[in-house]
Amino acid sequence: xxxxxxxxxLSVREGDSSVINCTYTDSSSTYLYWYxxxxxxxLQLLTYIFSNMDMKQDQRLxxxxxxxxxxxxxxxxxxxxxxxxxxxxxxxxxSTLTFGKGTMLLVxx
Amino acid sequence: xxxxTQTPRYLIKTRGQQVTLSCSPISGHRSVSWYQQTPGQGxxxxxxxxxxxxxxxxxFPGRFSGRxxxxxxxxxxxxxxxxxxxxxxxxxxxxxxxxxxxxxGPGTRLTVT
Numbered sequence: 062x063x064x065x066x067x068x069x070x071l072s073v074r075e076g077d078s079s080v081i082n083c084t085y086t087d088s089s090s091t092y093l094y095w096y097x098x099x100x101x102x103x104l105q106l107l108t109y110i111f112s113n114m115d116m117k118q119d120q121r122l123x124x125x126x127x128x129x130x131x132x133x134x135x136x137x138x139x140x141x142x143x144x145x146x147x148x149x150x151x152x153x154x155x156s157t158l159t160f161g162k163g164t165m166l167l168v169x170x
Numbered sequence: 171x172x173x174x175t176q177t178p179r180y181l182i183k184t185r186g187q188q189v190t191l192s193c194s195p196i197s198g199h200r201s202v203s204w205y206q207q208t209p210g211q212g213x214x215x216x217x218x219x220x221x222x223x224x225x226x227x228x229x230f231p232g233r234f235s236g237r238x239x240x241x242x243x244x245x246x247x248x249x250x251x252x253x254x255x256x257x258x259x260x261x262x263x264x265x266x267x268x269x270x271x272x273x274x275g276p277g278t279r280l281t282v283t
Contacts, residue, residue: 092270103174103260104274111270149213156201156264157226158272160213 067161079137083150090152174275188249195263202244207258
């Protein structure tokens with residue numbers, strides 16, 4: 062079956078790097094996504110990676126994918142207080158997304 | 171380009187009533203998916219529509235239904251509302267072809283009393 066797991070909470074200081082981890086179970090996933098959700102808002106697409114890639118960098122964001130271990134991570138460089146939010150990883154098979162429960166990132170000044 | 175819009179943003183209904191939520195995808199996008207978000211269950215897939223046809227369906231009772239119009243706008247309907255239907259309902263819009271980017275709207279917050 063499909064299951065996506067994330068740690069629930071991460072606290073960092075402003076300026077540090079944040080690393081949010083995720084594991085998934087379905088080896089037929091085609092794309093893996095990271096979304097950000099701020100209070101009272103919808104989901105903001107941050108980045109995504111194709112399942113045959115190992116890494117993708119997009120400005121302050123770096124996504125690493127270990128397909129053998131079904132492990133995905135999102136690194137945010139120079140984390141800012143505005144990055145405080147809940148981060149969801151999701152795997153997709155065709156167009157259906159299966160989400161983790163989300164990681165709450167708290168950035169303190 | 172305008173993003174995904176959902177109406178209404180907030181809704182309060184009573185048990186037993188029915189409700190219709192609306193989603194307008196990004197211009198040119200033909201795929202619309204619906205998700206339910208609750209604190210207990212997280213984000214769960216409801217269904218996906220593409221070119222007015224339901225392409226995929228999640229594990230929800232038949233009280234949850236949807237449709238898509240020729241302009242790609244989509245509606246979802248929940249009949250005989252239960253307290254447990256209280257949730258944030260999100261729709262996602264996806265382009266065609268090689269685009270795998272799915273963009274979400276702000277959601278409709280449904281409260282059932």
